[in-house]
Amino acid sequence: MEMEKLVSLCRRRGFLFQSSEIYGGLNGFWDYGPLGVELKRNVKEAWWRDMVSAHDDLATLPGAPSPYEMTGLDCTIIMHPQVWKVSGHFDLFADKMQTCRQCKKLVRADHVADMTRDAEWAQSFAACCFVPKPDGTMSFNSAEAISWAKTRKLGRKLAPGLALVRDPEVTMSWLAEDIENESVTPATLTLPLVLSYMATAQKNETGLQTPCPHCGGDLTEPRDFNLMFESHAGALQSDENKVFLRPETAQGIFVNFKNVIDSSRVKVPVGIAQIGKSFRNEITPRNFTFRSREFEQMEIEFFCHPSQSADWYKFWRDRRMKWWQEIGLAGERLILRDHHADELSHYSTGTADIEYAFPFLPEGEYGELEGIAHRGDFDLRSHMEGKLDPNSCPLEVQKGEDGKPLHKGSGRDLTYRDDITNERFTPHVIEPSAGADRGTLALLCEAYHEDTAPDDKGKEQTRVVMKFHPRIAPIKAAVFPLVKKDGMPEVAQDLYRALKKKFPAFYDEKGAVGRRYRRQDEAGTPYCITVDGQTLQDQTVTMRDRDTLEQVRLKLDDVVAEVERRVTGE
Template sequence: MSKQTDDLFKNIVSHAKEYGFVFQSSEIYDGLSAVYDYGQLGAELKNNLKTYWWKSMVQLNENIVGIDSAIFMHPTIWKASGHVDGFNDPMIDNKDSKKRYRADQLIEDKIDRYEKDGKSDKAAQLQQDLDDALNADDLPRLKTIIEEHNIVCPVSGTKNWTEVRQFNLMFATQMGAMADGAEQVYLRPETAQGIFVNFLNVQKTGRMKIPFGIAQIGKAFRNEVIARQFIMRMREFEQMELQFFVRPGTELEWYEKWKETRLKWHLALGSNPAKYRYHDHVKLAHYANAAVDIEYDFPFGFKEVEGIHSRTDFDLKQHQEFSKKKMQYFDPEINQNYIPYVVETSVGLDRLFLTVFANSLVHEDLSTEEKQDSRVVLKFHPAIAPVKAAIFPLTKKDGLPEKAREIMNKLKLDFNMQYDEKDAIGKRYRRQDAIGTPYCITVDHQTLEDNTVTIRHRDSMEQERVAIDQLRTIIGDLVSWNNLLDQLQ
C-alpha cells in the first residue's frame, strides 16, 4: 500500500470512529482483535443497508421470501456441509513476531505490490503459481513461493517462517448444563445452511414453485486468525444471503442473471462503476460449478464484497443423505421429482458498509480567491443516510428554538432527525456534512412571519425557501426508497 492510499485508509478508519460509526470492541480494555462495535450512526447506516437489500430481494420479487434461522444448529449439519472436515485456511506463522497469517493472502499482497510497481508480468506469473498450488492443495509449495519472492512478516520484517498448515475456522462450544454431558455445537460460520435445512418447510408452507428464493440476514462467526483492514475481516460478522432454487440444467442461466442483477444493485447506490469488477474463481469450491466475486477497489486494492455461486445440488443432497429426509421437489410442469440446483448471492454486510463509507467519504476544496476553505463530507445516497435531515434555529432566542422544535416533533414521526443550535450556522452545516446528512432545515426570523424555512442541500450546498407544511412531502420524496428501488426494476 502506498503512503497516499495508506493515509486515505487511515482517514476512513479515524472518521468512522470520530463521528460515531464504528468503534473497536471492548476498547476501554484495549480492544478485542478483529471484533468491532457499530456506534449510533453506524447502526443506522447498517440497518438502512439491510433494509435496502431486504426490500430489493423480498419486496420486489414475488418468488423470494425471507427467513431468520437460529445461530445454533444441529452439529451434524456442519458435518453434512463439509465444514467439519474441510473448512480450513492455509496458515503460516512467523517465528520472530509470533504472528499467524493466511499464506495465500500474503502472496496476494505481493501480487498487488508487483502490480502497483508496474511489474505486471511478474504479478501474472505469481498469480499462476498461487492458483496452481491452491488447486493442488500443495501446502509446501505455498511456503516455497513465499520464500522465492522474499515475502516478509509485516510485523517483524523477517522471513523466519514455519511450515504451512491447515487451520479450521469454526468456533466450537458446549450446549448443555454439565460440561461432561454437553454436546459440542458450533457457532455457524455461514447463514446458508439455515436456509437449506428449512427448504422443505418454506416450500410447503409458502406453496413456493421453482424457481424461488429464500433470503436471510444474520450473524456468522469465523475464527479468523488475521485481524487486518478494519471491518473487512472479522470474527463476528453479518451476511445477507439469497439461495435461489432452480430446475437442474438452468442454473448457469440464472447464475448469469444474478451476476448482472447484483452488480446493478451496488451501482444504484451511486458508486463509480470503474471501482467495481468481476473476479472469476480459478479454484472452485467442491460444491460449485461456477463462482464469481464482485470486487470493489478499496484503498488497499480490489477485494471481494459479494460472491455469486452456482452451488449445484450439493447442499440439499448432503442433507438428504445425512438426515435421511427427502429433499426433493415435485415439478408439475415436467411431472418430475428432483433435488433443485441452487444459485447463491452472498454479501458481507460489514464489507458493504466499508464499501459505501469509502465510496462516500470526500474531501472538498472550497477555496476562493478571498479565503481558504474546505469540507469533509459523506455523500451517502439519501435513502441510506443515517440522519435524513437536521433542524437549525438561526439563533437561540426570539422564539426560533421553539419553532424549530415544533417542526422537529412533526418530522421525526417519519424521518430520523437531528436538532442542533450550537455554534455558527456554517459550523453546523459542516458537522452534518461529516455524518452524511443530505438536508439541513434552517428556521430564521422570516419563518415566524410567513411559515417558510430554508432547505440546504448537502451535495450542491444550494439553498431553497419552502413552506413548512410542504416539508414532509419534500423530504419524503428526496429520501424515498423508491429512488433506489426504481433503478432495479
C-alpha cells in the same frame, strides 16, 4: 482517499469503534456507533425490501426466465454439528497457517507475502539496503544490511527474530556463497528473495526460510487450521456435546428448505433470504472491518429447476451488481468479475464476485463484496445422502475406510415435486451472498470526500463530507433555528418532530449555522433545513443540499413531503 482519515472520522463521529476499546480492544471485532448502526441498518433494510418484502411475485423482472417467489428465514447461530460435517466445513473449512518459531504468532500462508511487504521492518530494511542505480534498477548493499541489523533502533528493534539480526555474519554468508557460485546474480536479487536469505540461519539444513511479517523470524511449514469457533451445549465439555458458531448463514436455509416449502406454499423457483451473524476464527483479521471474526451476511439461496439454472445465475449476477450501483457504489471502483474455469468447483457452472477497490488495497486490486455462485444440487444432495466428495465426478458420497459414508446425511427427502408437471427433481441453487459489513465499509469509502466550502464569513474552508445516497444516509435531514430566539426554535422543533415521524432527523441549535452544516456534512446528512427570520414572515424555510450546496426556499408545510420525495426517489 487515505484509509487513516476514514478510520479517524469513523471513530470521531461515531460510525465505528473497536470492540472493548477501554480494555485495549479485541482484534477482529468492531462495534457500530450511533451513526454506524443507522448506516448498516439502512443497508440491510434496503436489501431486504428490494430483494424480499417489496418483490412482485407476479411479474417477470427484466432478465428473469419467469416470475418467482421470495420469502425469509431467521436460523439459529448454533446448529446440529452434523450440519457442518455434511456441508464440508468440519473437514475442509480451514486456512493454511504458519507459526513463527521466534514470536510464536500465527499467520495465514496466503497473507504472508503481502503482510511482509507492508511490514515496518521490511520497508525499513529495503530503504536502507537497496540503493538506486543510474539505470533505474536497485542494487543490494550487504554492508548496509549488516549495519541495519546491528543498529538498536532499526533491525534489533523492528525485527528481533530475523536471522540476520541474531547472527549477521553467518546469515549473510549464505547469500555471499550463492552469489559466488552463481546460484543467484546481483541482478536477480529482488526484495522477497533477499528477505528469504536474511531469515535463514542454517541454509544447508533448512533451505531458504520465509520471514515472519511480525518479527522477521522463520516460519514453520503451512498446516491446516479450522476456522470455526467451538463451544459446548450443556454443562459437560466433551466431544459428544461440541457445537460450532456458524461460519455462514447458508446451511440454515438448506436444512429448512423442506419446512419452508411445506409450510408457506411457495413454489420453485423460489428464493429464501436471511440476514444474520456469522463467525470465522480469522488468524490475521485486518483492514478495518473488511476481514473480521464476527460479521453479518445477507444471503439468498435461490432454488430453481436444473434446466433453467444457468439463466437464473445470469439474472442474479446482473441484478445484484445493479443493486450495489443503485445504493451508492456507481463509480469505477466497483467491478463484476467472473471466475475463470480453473477457479470453479467442478459442480459449479459459474461464480462471479462483485468487488470494490478499497483504499487499503494496492493499486489495481479489488476486494470481494458479494459472491454469486451456481452451486448446482450439491448442498441439498449432501444433506440428503451424506457429505459429497467435491473432487468426484459425477458427485458421489465420500466414503470412509470402512466403505460407509464419512458423514451421514439426514436421510430426509429434500427433492421437489412440480404439482403441474408432476416432475420430481432436486433443485439447483443460485447463491447471492453479500457481506453487510463489507458493504457498509465500501459505502463509507465511496462517500468520503474532501472539498472546499465558504464558512460563516465567506472564507473558503476545507470540509469533510460523507456523500451517502440519501436512501442509506444515517440521518435524512437536520433542522436548525438560525438563532435561539424570536420564536425560531419553536418552529424548528415542530418541523423536526414532523420529520422524525417519517425518518431519522436531527435537531441542532448550538453554534454558528456554518459549523452546524459542517457537523452534518461529516455525518452524511443530505438535507439541512434552516428556520430564519423570513420563516416567521412567510412560513418558508431554507433547504440546503449537502452535495451541491444549493439552497432553496420551501413552504414550511411542504418540507416533509419534499425530503421524503428526495430520499425515496419517488
